[in-house]
Amino acid sequence: xxxxxxxxxxxxxxxxxxxxxxxxxxxxxxxxxxxxxxxxxxxxxxxxxxxxxxxxxxxxxxxxxxxxxxxxxxxxxxxxxxxxxxxxxxxxxxxxxxxxxxxxxxxxxxxxxxxxxxxxxxxxxxxxxxxxxxxxxxxxxxxxxxxxxxxxxxxxxxxxxxxxxxxxxxxxxxxxxxxxxxxxxxxxxxxxxxxxxxxxxxxxxxxxxxxxxxxxxxxxxxxxxxxxxxxxxxxxxxxxxxxxxxxxxxxxxxxxxxxxxxxxxxxxxxxxxxxxxxxxxxxxxxxxxxxxxxxxxxxxxxxxxxxxxxxxxxxxxxxxxxxxxxxxxxxxxxxxxxxxxxxxxxxxxxxx
Numbered sequence: 001x002x003x004x005x006x007x008x009x010x011x012x013x014x015x016x017x018x019x020x021x022x023x024x025x026x027x028x029x030x031x032x033x034x035x036x037x038x039x040x041x042x043x044x045x046x047x048x049x050x051x052x053x054x055x056x057x058x059x060x061x062x063x064x065x066x067x068x069x070x071x072x073x074x075x076x077x078x079x080x081x082x083x084x085x086x087x088x089x090x091x092x093x094x095x096x097x098x099x100x101x102x103x104x105x106x107x108x109x110x111x112x113x114x115x116x117x118x119x120x121x122x123x124x125x126x127x128x129x130x131x132x133x134x135x136x137x138x139x140x141x142x143x144x145x146x147x148x149x150x151x152x153x154x155x156x157x158x159x160x161x162x163x164x165x166x167x168x169x170x171x172x173x174x175x176x177x178x179x180x181x182x183x184x185x186x187x188x189x190x191x192x193x194x195x196x197x198x199x200x201x202x203x204x205x206x207x208x209x210x211x212x213x214x215x216x217x218x219x220x221x222x223x224x225x226x227x228x229x230x231x232x233x234x235x236x237x238x239x240x241x242x243x244x245x246x247x248x249x250x251x252x253x254x255x256x257x258x259x260x261x262x263x264x265x266x267x268x269x270x271x272x273x274x275x276x277x278x279x280x281x282x283x284x285x286x287x288x289x290x291x292x293x294x295x296x297x298x299x300x301x302x303x304x305x306x307x308x309x310x311x312x313x314x315x316x317x318x319x320x321x322x323x324x325x326x327x328x329x330x331x332x333x334x335x336x337x338x339x340x341x342x343x344x345x346x347x348x349x350x351x352x
Contacts, residue, residue, distance in 0.1 A: 001037045002340055006347055008073040011102075012039065013064065013093050014080035016046035019240055021214065022182070023159070023265040024080050024109050030160040034336050035343070040074065042067065044089060057089055064093055068100045076103045076132075076350055082110030082262075083117075091127045098130055103350040107135040107157070111261035111283045114144060125149060132350040137263035138284030155346040159265050160339040161331065164272040167249045175207040175314055177278075178251035180244070180266040183215035188257030188280065188300065190223065195303050197227035204231060206314060209255075210247055212236040248273045252320050253313055259300040261285055271331035276323035278309045294326035 001007075017025035017032070032039045044060035045053060068074060077097035081090035087110070094104045106128060110116070117124045128134060128145070133153045136142040145154045183189050189211060196203060209232060211220065217235070224233050239247060254270035256279045263284035267277055271288065277295030279285050291297040296309035313319055332338065 002035050002344065004037060006344065007036045007038055007040070009075040009351065010036070010040060010078050010347065011064070011067055011071075011074045011076070012036075012041045012078045012080070013044050013060070013090070014041070015086075016043050021047070021238070023262070024082065026265045027109070027159055028080060030162055034160065034162065035340060040067070040071070044093060045086070057092075061092060061096060064096055065100070068097065068102055074102065076105060076347060078105045078107060080107045080109065082108070083113045083115075084110075086110065087113075087116065087124070087127075091123075094127065094131060103132045104130070105133045105135060105346065105350060106131045108141070108145075109137065109262050111258070111264075113141075113262070115260070117149075133346055135346060138287045140284055140287060141262065153349060155342065155349070157342040157346060158334045158339050159263055159268055160336065161265065161268045161272055161334045163335060164248070164269075165245050166273060167245070169250050174205070175253065175310075175317075176251045177207060177209045177253050177255045177310070178247055178270070178275075179209070179211050179213070179255050180239070180247070180269075181213045181256070181264070183211065183213050183217060183220055185216075186259050188259060189220070191257055191301060191303065192255060192306060193220075193223055193227070193229065193233060195306055196232055197223075197229060198303075199307070200227070200229065200232065207232065207310070209233045210236050210251060212239045212244070212247060214238050248275070251275060253278055253295075253310075256280065256285075257298060257300065257306055258282060263288065268331060268334050271327035272335070274324035274328040276313065276320050277327065278306070288330060290326070290330070294323045294330055 014028050015024055017028035020026045020029040042060050042063050044057055046056050079090045079093055081087050097104045128149055128151055134145045134151050135155050135157045136145055142154045142156050145151050179189055181187055220235055253276045256267055258280050261283035277289045279289050280300045281297040289295040298305035298309055
């Protein structure tokens with residue numbers, strides 16, 4: 001655990017993480033269980049309809065005000081955010097913290113933040129200028145916040161990944177691909193399923209694509225049924241705990257052909273399990289997936305590159321072991337000890 005004296009000084013603001021659904025929630029869950037004792041936390045968003053979400057946000061503002069007023073040990077408000085509504089919501093908490101003379105750290109996770117910034121430049125620039133520090137997910141994102149936005153206190157803090165639980169699995173002779181996350185167009189899931197439908201005869205009996213997560217589940221089921229892909233594509237539902245560990249152990253290649261990302265937790269988790277990766281060349285992904293070393297990078301929406309990446313593992317299964325060993329090495333900076341040191345450095349920069 002992090003030094004208790006530091007933990008007492010930090011109030012964390014973020015989405016509901018019990019259970020952890022989504023990348024930010026996974027990070028918060030890991031902070032709670034692995035790093036902070038105590039973990040002073042205020043939930044400012046959760047699943048539900050608009051009235052429920054509004055009530056949660058308003059109650060969170062009241063709770064934040066009370067905590068900052070009565071807990072004199074708190075010096076820093078650490079806000080986890082993405083873009084769009086998440087960022088706009090977070091700005092209210094940043095303003096409240098500044099009004100009450102506390103330091104503010106904005107921890108930006110959203111892979112679409114550059115596009116959001118381009119459409120809302122004055123608002124974003126004014127909001128971030130009032131923050132004492134920005135936490136970025138990779139060196140590429142750090143350059144964006146420091147160079148494009150001109151912020152002078154940007155820190156890279158890796159997403160925290162729990163230690164893996166590797167288990168030897170029986171080999172059925174098929175290549176097992178795995179997707180974990182939000183099922184929608186932007187994640188490229190339907191691109192890959194369309195590709196499998198077009199090449200059904202080629203891949204039948206040779207590979208299985210496991211899809212786990214929430215989102216556009218009904219459309220997913222419909223596409224699988226209409227294309228008669230039941231033997232190739234398996235929807236595993238929303239998974240966590242032992243079921244998630246089973247899929248990570250079972251899969252050979254983790255796949256994320258997304259159109260925009262920050263630094264995906266799902267890829268990092270797969271890397272701790274020594275898995276090869278196929279992913280898009282977007283956001284911070286190239287900083288963790290090195291083409292030809294631990295995986296294959298593709299252009300978003302490029303079916304030809306995606307086919308070539310899949311076929312490379314079917315044609316040469318020895319790549320799985322070599323790439324997997326490299327993934328395991330590259331994942332080490334995202335485990336507890338490294339992330340703890342990065343967070344401490346950021347906190348100390350605003351506490352001095």
